[in-house]
Structures are given as C-alpha cells and as structure tokens.
Amino acid sequence: MITFTEENYLKNLLLLSMEHEGVSVLMLSKKLGIKMPTVTSMMKKFAVKGFVNFSPYKQITLTASGKSEALLVLRKHRLTETFLTRVMGIGWEEVHSIAEQIEHIQSPLFFGKMDEMLHYPETDPHGEPIPTKEGVLIQQPKMRLSACRVGETVRLTGVNDSSKEFLTFLNSKGLKPGVRGKIEHVEPYDSSLTIICGDRKEVLSKTIADKVLVELM
Amino acid sequence: MITFTEENYLKNLLLLSMEHEGVSVLMLSKKLGIKMPTVTSMMKKFAVKGFVNFSPYKQITLTASGKSEALLVLRKHRLTETFLTRVMGIGWEEVHSIAEQIEHIQSPLFFGKMDEMLHYPETDPHGEPIPTKEGVLIQQPKMRLSACRVGETVRLTGVNDSSKEFLTFLNSKGLKPGVRGKIEHVEPYDSSLTIICGDRKEVLSKTIADKVLVELM
DNA sequence: TTAATTTGTTAGTCTAATCTAACTTTATTA
DNA sequence: TAATAAAGTTAGATTAGACTAACAAATTAA
Known part of the structure; x- marks a missing residue:
C-alpha cells in the first residue's frame, strides 16, 4: 500500500518533471517544504520500490510505475477540485487546499462517482487537464x-x-x-x-x- | 492540532460511551483493532491533553473538551455518510468506509457546504442522529x-x-x-x-x- | 479464600517520517 | 585553476504510533 506521504512525494515529483527535464533534490525539497536529507532518504526508498531512477548526486526521474501512481494521485486531485467547484459551489481559490486532503482518499468507487457526476471532465477549474483513469495526461501547450x-x-x-x-x-x-x-x-x-x-x-x-x-x- | 489517529480514538470513545457508562481499555482496544498497551499509552496522553479522565485500572470517561472534539468528528462522519448517499448516490453499505476517511478532512467550509446542500439533515442514512455544529447530539431512545x-x-x-x-x-x-x-x-x-x-x-x-x-x- | 482468568500496565523494540549538524561533491566564479 | 558557493549526502536524534513479552491488579470461580 502506498501512504499519504508517498502519494504527496509522487504527485509533486510528477508536477516538477512536467516543467523540467530531470528533477533535483533541492527542487522537490522546496516544493514539498521538506528538508533535503529527508527527500534524499525518501528517494532512496522510492528507488528500491521502483518508483524512481536515482543515484547519488544525479537528477531524479520517475519510472513508468512511479509515473502511473503519480498520475492517479493527480487525477484524484484535479477531479476533486472540479467536483468542489462545480458540484459544491466552492470558490476556485479555496478548492486547492481541500483537494490536497481528499486526493489521498482510497476509494475507486468514490472517485468513479465524482467522475460520473461531472460527466467525465477533461480539465479542472484551474484549466489543467485531468489524467484519465488509465493514467493518460494530455498536456496542451501553454x-x-x-x-x-x-x-x-x-x-x-x-x-x-x-x-x-x-x-x-x-x-x-x-x-x-x-x-x-x-x-x-x-x-x-x-x-x-x-x-x-x-x-x-x-x-x-x-x-x-x-x-x-x-x-x- | 488534533491528528487523524487522535480523532479516531475520540470518535470511538464517544460511540462506546454512548452505549456504556464508562469505557474500558479492552473495549476501546477491540473497537479500534489496536492492542491494549497502545490504547493505555494513548489514554495517558489524552489525560494530559485534557480529553479524558483516566487513572490506572479505572474506566475511561471523556471530559467536556474531549466529548466536544469527538462530537465534531462524529458530525463530520455522519454528514459525509448522508452526503455520499443522498448527493452522490452511493449505497448505504458502501458509505461507511469512505466516511471513515473523509471524516478527518480539516475544512469547515467543505463540511459547511455539505450541510447546506443536504438542507441541514438531522440523521444519517443509517438512521443515526447527526450532532449539530455546536456539538449537540439528540439521541432518540432505541x-x-x-x-x-x-x-x-x-x-x-x-x-x-x-x-x-x-x-x-x-x-x-x-x-x-x-x-x-x-x-x-x-x-x-x-x-x-x-x-x-x-x-x-x-x-x-x-x-x-x-x-x-x-x-x- | 485461594486459584485461575481476565484485564491492565510497564518496559522495551520497531518503523515511518521528520529534523540538525557535519561533511562531501559538484558547479560557479574570480 | 584554485577558491568559494551551492547542492547533496551521511550520521545520528526525535516523535508518533504501533507492537510483544513479561508482570501486576482486579475479578471470577472453585
């Protein structure tokens, strides 16, 4: 089982690697608000689990398995933001921090229902594409x-x-x-x-x- | 700040104390699926925090502060179950395990919206009363x-x-x-x-x- | 009322996730 | 290229929350 914390590392690793080719320990550390040594040791653990390619003093890259886990978290996050905005009428400036919590819920049924109620949306209220159930993310050029x-x-x-x-x-x-x-x-x-x-x-x-x-x- | 784990202890302590006058370490241990020594040490911590009255070999009782925290968690749980059933159309046999997770979300706004969308419900889909925002629980005789x-x-x-x-x-x-x-x-x-x-x-x-x-x- | 059973506690270990301090490697710049 | 700065790692400590093994108290039963 993948933990709350691990999901967070994976999601942020994915977000960073969408903007930069190869992510450094420092970048991830800043993004997560977690000190570098902690990130280093988590990356070692991730390398063992097969989520990342990582060797000392080198850049971090997600493996296929790590990327697919990360995409699932990102999907849950963006689906939730869309749900909070469109179904619950919560302002788009408020939804992010709530979605940061709900994205870690483990229940395919719950997120399946969300998807259904939203008629399978393709983008979230910030305009970002929502990865599909199969883990495909269509990134429009921006x-x-x-x-x-x-x-x-x-x-x-x-x-x-x-x-x-x-x-x-x-x-x-x-x-x-x-x-x-x-x-x-x-x-x-x-x-x-x-x-x-x-x-x-x-x-x-x-x-x-x-x-x-x-x-x- | 009150943690996920603490919220769980509090909620289950409340549920047990609604059925029995005075809760034992064994009862709570069984309810939570956590071994007795762990429960004992958490109760010591809770006593220091002022959530329970507890002395060795005695029953555990919630203080006013502990009870009010517990009622808030119970409120979030039952509101969520109602929301999942009535708004999202999830079967009442499925909602419990999802609500066990969502009840730990920290966002008054989120639960406020739920409450509003449900028109301030008084009972959850299992027929249990939902504590009010002020922490009042009207227990019907059953x-x-x-x-x-x-x-x-x-x-x-x-x-x-x-x-x-x-x-x-x-x-x-x-x-x-x-x-x-x-x-x-x-x-x-x-x-x-x-x-x-x-x-x-x-x-x-x-x-x-x-x-x-x-x-x- | 003694023995057995149940309940509860103490002491010590473990893991996950964090930190700081000190050191090393890599990159930058004078 | 040598010195300095930035980035990264190692080692060791800490905290929360869990566990087991062993012991102690309370309750129940013989």
Whole structure:
C-alpha cells in the first residue's frame, strides 16, 4: 500500500518533471517544504520500490510505475477540485487546499462517482487537464503570460502557484481559467504588462505574469 | 492540532460511551483493532491533553473538551455518510468506509457546504442522529430488535455493526433505515425472530437481531 | 479464600517520517 | 585553476504510533 506521504512525494515529483527535464533534490525539497536529507532518504526508498531512477548526486526521474501512481494521485486531485467547484459551489481559490486532503482518499468507487457526476471532465477549474483513469495526461501547450507580446489574444488556462493568496488576488482582477484577454502593452522598463479582459483593463507586474499560464488563440 | 489517529480514538470513545457508562481499555482496544498497551499509552496522553479522565485500572470517561472534539468528528462522519448517499448516490453499505476517511478532512467550509446542500439533515442514512455544529447530539431512545416482543411494530433506525458485509446482508433482506416491520414470531428455542416488512417475511437469528436497532412505533 | 482468568500496565523494540549538524561533491566564479 | 558557493549526502536524534513479552491488579470461580 502506498501512504499519504508517498502519494504527496509522487504527485509533486510528477508536477516538477512536467516543467523540467530531470528533477533535483533541492527542487522537490522546496516544493514539498521538506528538508533535503529527508527527500534524499525518501528517494532512496522510492528507488528500491521502483518508483524512481536515482543515484547519488544525479537528477531524479520517475519510472513508468512511479509515473502511473503519480498520475492517479493527480487525477484524484484535479477531479476533486472540479467536483468542489462545480458540484459544491466552492470558490476556485479555496478548492486547492481541500483537494490536497481528499486526493489521498482510497476509494475507486468514490472517485468513479465524482467522475460520473461531472460527466467525465477533461480539465479542472484551474484549466489543467485531468489524467484519465488509465493514467493518460494530455498536456496542451501553454506559455507564461509574461512571454506574450503586444496584440496577442490569449486564454487563461492555468497558474504556476495554487496558493489561496495568489488565486484570491487573481480573482480580484477578474482573472479565472477560461477568461480571454488581449495584451495591450508591455512596459519595457519593468516588463509589467497591460491586459484587456472584457471591460476590464489590468496592469500586472512581471512577478504575476510569470505565474499565469495561457494558451494563444 | 488534533491528528487523524487522535480523532479516531475520540470518535470511538464517544460511540462506546454512548452505549456504556464508562469505557474500558479492552473495549476501546477491540473497537479500534489496536492492542491494549497502545490504547493505555494513548489514554495517558489524552489525560494530559485534557480529553479524558483516566487513572490506572479505572474506566475511561471523556471530559467536556474531549466529548466536544469527538462530537465534531462524529458530525463530520455522519454528514459525509448522508452526503455520499443522498448527493452522490452511493449505497448505504458502501458509505461507511469512505466516511471513515473523509471524516478527518480539516475544512469547515467543505463540511459547511455539505450541510447546506443536504438542507441541514438531522440523521444519517443509517438512521443515526447527526450532532449539530455546536456539538449537540439528540439521541432518540432505541432498542435492539432482539429485545422486541411479538406483535410490536418497529422502525429500523440503526445498526450496531457498520461493516460492509453486515450492511450488505441486511440489504439483501430488504432491511434499511426507515423500513417498518412487525414482529410476527419469536422462536423460544434459539431466540430467532420473524419480522414482516411490507410484502417480505424474514427470519433473523439472535446474532443478527442483536445488531439491528429499532424505535418502537 | 485461594486459584485461575481476565484485564491492565510497564518496559522495551520497531518503523515511518521528520529534523540538525557535519561533511562531501559538484558547479560557479574570480 | 584554485577558491568559494551551492547542492547533496551521511550520521545520528526525535516523535508518533504501533507492537510483544513479561508482570501486576482486579475479578471470577472453585
């Protein structure tokens, strides 16, 4: 049996390896908020269990088995976020921390029912794709808002930071997954960016624009 | 912060103390499936935390603080069972084991939404009362089916055993919370009992009738 | 009331998951 | 390339929650 803690390591390992080719102990340590020696020893354990390829001072990569376990956790997480938002009417800035807990429930029946009630959704309320029951994840190409140019029209599809604080901030600017916007201006001096969404015009700092992910339209 | 494990001890302590005045280490040990020395040491810890009154070789009783924590866990459990049955359409024999996990989620918002969606239910699908947010539990008087006499009409309100096996067995006999029945016969030889529910007539052994709780009508 | 049984406790061990301190390897930079 | 900084590991400690073995108290029965 796979523990709560192990599921957490696996999920975060997967998330990191989707953004970077090869994950370091430091990166995982920061992401989990767990000190490096602890991560090192967990990775040794994972190597024995066959979840990762790992040798000292080298990068960590998920094996097929580790990836498939991780995808299941990610599926449970994203399915839960979708359920909390669409069925229970909980704000998208609140669902993340609840889903972090529910994702560790062991009950295929429970998650099967969720899936059914949601009519087998393909993306979660943050715009992220939900892995299938078979562990297939269709990753649509996405870019940082900060990498967009003046005149481009984009759709907000995700974020790099799921903290409640950040999501609440985005909400206050009218920015949620699915929202479309046009880049009106990029200030060369500080790379801050002006975007028009519907009837709102918002100025976002580079720090913010780095954390907002979009699809070009 | 109260842990997953502690919540489990508290909830089961409450359940036992609702049936018996004063709970023994052995009883709690059996209920939790945890060996007696482990229970003893947890009770020492609980005494320090102020959750129980406990001195060696004496019965365990919950303090006001322990009881109120326990009632909150019980509330989460029963609210969840109701939600799983009524909103998600999961069979009442399946919900128990899922609720055992969800009851440990820390999110007033999540359980508040559940409560709202269910229109503030007073009983769970097993017929058990749900403690209020304020920690008040209205216990209706109930008796074992095995203690009923011929000719009495009863309503099934609960069970003594929430295992899936037992609940599935009851289901197969058409026995669910809310179902009414009339005692047709009690066999003196083995105390087995014949009950008429709607158009069905079922013979239940003493072992079964002991685990079925009813209200007289 | 003594013996046997049941219940409960003590003492010590184990595992999972965390930590800090100290050291080593790898990468960066002067 | 040698010094410094960053990243990673080793070793050892800690805590929570579980266990077994052995002993002690309380209860029950002979």
